[in-house]
Amino acid sequence: KAGVTQTPRYLIKTRGQQVTLSCSPISGHRSVSWYQQTPGQGLQFLFEYFSETQRNKGNFPGRFSGRQFSNSRSEMNVSTLELGDSALYLCASSVLSVAAYEQYFGPGTRLTVT
């Protein structure tokens, strides 16, 4: 099976702009989660989508939003970018099996805000 893919891999934006990141989960996975990773902060949970519905949400401002399509692909949008939004944005697809809830991460999108 192909892994989780994220596009673009790198992005440079200017403060005040908006950005859309895309994630294609592993085939058959219906859950997609988004994380922000910055040095020293670990993996900060943004939100999770399951069957086109936001199921869980982290503590991020409303500038961060997402959606999921019927084919399970997901997009994340950040509006009015701030310098502090510079980070690696990771998408993880998951399936709740009998064994456990396991997440499989994509390579991430490196966002730089100048």
Added chain:
Amino acid sequence: QQQVKQSPQSLIVQKGGISIINCAYENTAFDYFPWYQQFPGKGPALLIAIRPDVSEKKEGRFTISFNKSAKQFSLHIMDSQPGDSATYFCAASIGDKIIFGKGTRLHILP
């Protein structure tokens, strides 16, 4: 109650030594404890995982030790190699919720 505390933040080990990373949790309802390994420029990858009904799980040079009464679990990397240099995240999950530790940056000296 939802936190997973991971230590140390960074660790330097000589090649051939044992690397040990510790995690502690509070919510006794967690029922699955995975470890992830992340190399620079890559996303985290599932390395090894354990359930609370088992005290130890070994896969190659990687071992998870689990202490249910202390609500602690740890990752041991035996015969550490330079290629093991990466950031390691512990996690705890229940149902569709997973909580990650803040990560440990491991550096193995050649």
